[in-house]
Amino acid sequence: MMTRMKSSVAFLIACLGLSAPASAQGLDGVVALDVLDGGRTANGTYLGALRLTLKEGWKTYWRAPGDAGIPPQFDWSGSGNVGDVRITWPAPEIFDQNGLKSIGYEDQLVLPVEITPKNPAKPVRLRGEMDLGVCKDVCIPQRLDFDHKVDSDAGRNPAIAAALAQRPYSAREARVAKASCHLTPTSDGMQIEARVTMPSAGGQEVAVIEPGNPVLWASQPETQRQGGTLIARSEVISASGAPFALDRSEIRITVLGANHAVDIQGCSAG
Structure with a gap:
């Protein structure tokens, strides 16, 4: 990655x-x-x-x-x-x-x-x-x-x-039941594994994760669906290379599907 x-x-x-x-x-x-x-x-x-x-x-x-x-x-x-x-x-x-x-x-x-x-x-x-x-x-x-x-x-x-x-649906509109983010330190930054419990947005869904801090950069997540849960994994690095913390309440997850998009703001510990 x-x-x-x-x-x-x-x-x-x-x-x-x-x-x-x-x-x-x-x-x-x-x-x-x-x-x-x-x-x-x-x-x-x-x-x-x-x-x-x-x-x-x-x-x-x-x-x-x-x-x-x-x-x-x-x-x-x-x-x-x-x-x-x-x-x-x-x-x-x-x-x-x-x-x-x-x-x-x-x-x-x-x-x-x-x-x-x-x-x-x-x-x-x-x-x-x-x-x-x-x-x-x-x-x-x-x-x-x-x-x-x-x-x-x-x-x-x-x-x-x-x-x-054409705006994305809100989490409530898209019937998102739960959004959690598991954070794991890596040698270069932090890995985010987001798990979103929601109905399908249609087709091959793609998730986008935004860290909520302009000095941080997140890679395009690897996205997969397991039944009613969408799983997205991304790695976040700092532009300065310095250590950083992630605030889960500022993490933003956008799911892009064939039928609609979904905007999820904030996630719980997972």
Whole structure:
């Protein structure tokens, strides 16, 4: 497993070295970003979305990009009257990339964002940058700027509604009865064995484990099902190589199936 992890890290470094961050339209028009309005919600927040449109054959990545991929990062610091931004990720796809698995989206990604204003009586301006990776035969890092005055009078946006409908089920919605994580120290880090008692999500299920700490990196789990239990094993290492502890309440397990995806936040000792 460590060989795979080292190959993945080397692949990511190679991708990052291919190009400097590009303009708002992206290098050679490979990707473009625009901001969609969805109006106000019942609780006073604003609903919007970042829409990425990719050239045919190009892909971009989910928040946990798998063995081969560049995780997206957001900078909202230029925004005005923004107290909080909450992202809802649509369920991603799994791709085979140079023998490594990556997780993300192709053609178009509509990424819903719910914006909480600092002052509900004042207008909201969403301004910042999104750093992301796009891949076809090569991987290219991109930096896309956005600057948008949020339209408080906008109506329901079908594209945003469709993206929200594609979110993973919660553990309750997917009838997850139990999720436990057994932790075992290894020579390089920590092995997680997650056991999730839940009905099948359809087809060949794949689990993704996120450690909950940005300085930690988890390998793509080996996933198998035994009756009503899904078992996923992953190894976690620290970017610094230093010893670390894992908080089970911060571990996030996403199950990707043919019928739906499931988002499980936190696991018990197992």
